[in-house]
Amino acid sequence: MIELRNAGKMYRQGxxxxxxxxxxxxxIKKGExxxxxxxxxxxxxxxxxxxxxxxxxxxGEIFIDSTPLHGISDNELTLIRRRNVGFVFQxxxxxxxxxxxxxxxxxxxxxxxxxxLVKPKAESILRKVxxxxxxxxxxxxxxxxxxQRVAIARAIIGNPAVLLADEPTGNLDSHTxxxxxLLLKSLNEQGQTIVMVTHDPKAAxxxxxxVTLKDGTTSQDISIGGEES
Amino acid sequence: xxxxxxxxxILAERDLHGYELKSSFDEKVGEFWSLNYGQIxxxxxxxxxxxxxxxxxxxxxxxxxxxxxxxxPQGREELEKWLxxxxxKVRALRDEFFVKLVFMDKSSPVPILExxxxxxxxxxxxxxxxxxxxxxxxxxxxxxxxxxxxxLIDAGLLHAEAAIKWxxxxxxxxxAAFESNPPLRRI
Numbered sequence: 532m533i534e535l536r537n538a539g540k541m542y543r544q545g546x547x548x549x550x551x552x553x554x555x556x557x558x559i560k561k562g563e564x565x566x567x568x569x570x571x572x573x574x575x576x577x578x579x580x581x582x583x584x585x586x587x588x589x590x591g592e593i594f595i596d597s598t599p600l601h602g603i604s605d606n607e608l609t610l611i612r613r614r615n616v617g618f619v620f621q622x623x624x625x626x627x628x629x630x631x632x633x634x635x636x637x638x639x640x641x642x643x644x645x646x647x648l649v650k651p652k653a654e655s656i657l658r659k660v661x662x663x664x665x666x667x668x669x670x671x672x673x674x675x676x677x678x679q680r681v682a683i684a685r686a687i688i689g690n691p692a693v694l695l696a697d698e699p700t701g702n703l704d705s706h707t708x709x710x711x712x713l714l715l716k717s718l719n720e721q722g723q724t725i726v727m728v729t730h731d732p733k734a735a736x737x738x739x740x741x742v743t744l745k746d747g748t749t750s751q752d753i754s755i756g757g758e759e760s
Numbered sequence: 761x762x763x764x765x766x767x768x769x770i771l772a773e774r775d776l777h778g779y780e781l782k783s784s785f786d787e788k789v790g791e792f793w794s795l796n797y798g799q800i801x802x803x804x805x806x807x808x809x810x811x812x813x814x815x816x817x818x819x820x821x822x823x824x825x826x827x828x829x830x831x832x833p834q835g836r837e838e839l840e841k842w843l844x845x846x847x848x849k850v851r852a853l854r855d856e857f858f859v860k861l862v863f864m865d866k867s868s869p870v871p872i873l874e875x876x877x878x879x880x881x882x883x884x885x886x887x888x889x890x891x892x893x894x895x896x897x898x899x900x901x902x903x904x905x906x907x908x909x910x911x912l913i914d915a916g917l918l919h920a921e922a923a924i925k926w927x928x929x930x931x932x933x934x935x936a937a938f939e940s941n942p943p944l945r946r947i
Contacts, residue, residue: 568884570928716895732924733917736887737895751881755888 533559533582533693533726538591538601540577551577552747554591559693559726564719566738567728574747575728576697582726583695584612596692613638617686617694621701623678625670625685631657632666635684642689656684660714676707683714687723694718696727700734712737763795763803768831768839771813775830778804788905789912804829812838855923861930869938876927876934883920883927890916 540552552574559565559582569575580586581593584600587608593600595615600608625634633640635656636649654666660680670678679699686694696715700708716737719725727738735741743751770776770784782800807813812835815827831839857879864872894913897906 713895713898732884732887732921733891735884736891736917738888741884741888751877753881753884753888755885 532561532594532596533557533724534592534594535581536592538581538588538593540574540581540586541589550747552581552588555749556591557742557749559724561692561724562719562722564716564725564737564739565727566735566741567726567744568730568732568735568741569728569744570730573744575730575744577747578744579695579697579726579728582693583616583618584608613642614689615692617689617691619679619682619686619694619696619699621698623670623675623682623702625678625681627670630667630669631662631673631681631684634670634681635688637685638689652688653684656688657681660684674707675703676710679703679711680714683711683718687718693724693726696725698729698731698734699727700731705733708734763799764807765839765842766793767800767803767807768812768835768842771829771831772836772839775816775828777818777826777828781829788908807835811835869934872934873931876931880924880927883924887917887920887924890920 535555535557538552538555538557539550542549542551555574555578567575567578577586581588581600582595584595587603588601591601595611598611598615600611603611626637629637632650632653633646636646636653639649639652640646654663657663657666657680660683662677662680662684665673665677665681668677670681673681683694683699694715699715700711703711712734715725715727719739725738727734729735739755741751741753741755742749743753766785766789767781770781770788776784778797778800781804782795782797785795785800804813804815808815812832813829814832815829818826818828820826860875861872864875890913894910894917897910897913900906
């Protein structure tokens, strides 16, 4: 479970105080697929960065499974992030010289595991995301949709408490996007908690809950959970 | 209009009685379009007068006779012609929301902006339901009938998306209009 209590993020520009996010309180339950929606400048990426421990709030509190993500050192934050959070970005962020399996195994390699142990894990996750035939391919040999699948596999190899996705299909055509969303949906049905930020209502509609942001604060909280409402 | 062609299309596959025709209609397009028996039978009557459909009477024990409807060669020709013709008349905007906009309170933007917000939430919920249906459909191995259902769902999603984008634009323009041109106070 992730909990934000009156979380805010303020920047100073000279004497002016600019709030990217103000007073957001939000509980994200285990197993939820939360879509955060809002126009650019509404604070969605700031919110995602706070939930993912890429940044700390200037006010309020954030907890991930009761561990605080606020008021701690950058090193502590990095450690919590590596253990608890998987990221998927719009531009895939794969290392071009590594194969799909090496890219996927990277988080575990950074934790000091040996590649002989990591490789079978990476291969099994690649099969899970439908890339059993692409294990030894490098990013340049893959399509956009396949690269995003590799990025998703990399994000979940460490069994993160939450998978965070920032406009994961912003760079893909609509048919390929749909396949990525169906993959995320099936991971969610297997229990993976997902938080996705998007400006696209088609993408947000895959969530079991949609929170909309406006001017740095939550404006609507729509719980749906699938079927008729 | 196209109830006529939906019925011709169903009868082009096989002969059916009225009840079966309604079930087949519901199964194929019921998600988007609901018809009652009255509409089905009155359309069938009209199609018979136009000689596009004909019927056979099946005698049943202790029950009224049953009419089995079938498409005539003329009906098939009419259907083929319709299927190969694109739509010339693009559907006009006749959303009730548009009418509300016309009659909105001109002295303050607040009520209409609140309405826009509520309307957007309803469209989002609608998109969420359609998406759930699509996800469920994709889990089954797809027949061609499933594909047409999926494509209709896609159309529904795109229409709702357009509505949400349009409402967003309404919001921005109404805000801007009231900021640059505050309503005159009546004396």
